[in-house]
Amino acid sequence: MGEGSHGSILNGNYATNRVNSRWKATLMKMGAIEGLSIGYRTKDADVIDGIRHLKEIDLWEISVVTFPMEDGSGVDAVKSxxxxxxxxxxxxxxxxxxxxxxxxxxxxxxxxxxxxxxxxxxxxxxxxxxxxxxxxxxxxxxxxxxx
Incomplete structure (x- = not known):
């Protein structure tokens, strides 16, 4: 995981040893689901003009979802x-x-x-x-x- 000019970048592997995981991986390859959602705990943040700016978080999970909260978050590529x-x-x-x-x-x-x-x-x-x-x-x- 790292940061690019447009936010966080994650490269990872998707375990396909379970039926549900294979199903999701197939849907990702098809482009049917391509959103990402994260679960985290805020460690440090500022509120500026009513907008919360996260400075530090503990990342707990990353999930593939159909409808991400942020339009720009998603799976860009599934294939190597x-x-x-x-x-x-x-x-x-x-x-x-x-x-x-x-x-x-x-x-x-x-x-x-x-x-x-x-x-x-x-x-x-x-x-x-x-x-x-x-x-x-x-x-x-x-x-x-x-x-």
Whole structure:
């Protein structure tokens, strides 16, 4: 867990050894549930202009939910990068587009630009670039968007 320019970032694993866990993991992969909720105890906070600003908390739990309280909280990706690239090689570019959008969001790009670039990501991998190394793929994407 860490912090990015837009808030907390969590990377984790989802245990799938129980039926309910497998069901939730499947729904997350489908994009049917993608919200996150946290349970915490406030250790230190300020109230400024009627708004509580958390300075320190004890995090107790993180849950996958259908409707998160905060619009920006949610699951960005369920697949590993290896799975994303395998899917792209098989012609399924949805996971790649989502990953590109997330990376560009974390870099601070506006929504309209993230979506435009992500939509062109599969094109950048075309014409023999699908088996390229990571640096060649990055160059292909960079060249496609003339950065």
């Amino acid at each position: 990068s290896v799975q994303i690239m395998r899917a792209a090689k098989d012609g399924d570019f949805a996971p790649l587009k989502k990953s590109v959008e997330v990376a560009l969001r974390d870099a601070g790009l506006p929504v309209w630009l993230r979506k435009a670039i992500a939509a062109r990501a599969p094109e950048a991998l075309g014409d023999g670039q699908r088996d390229a190394s990571a640096s060649e793929t990055a160059k292909a994407i960079k060249d496609a968007f003339k950065f």
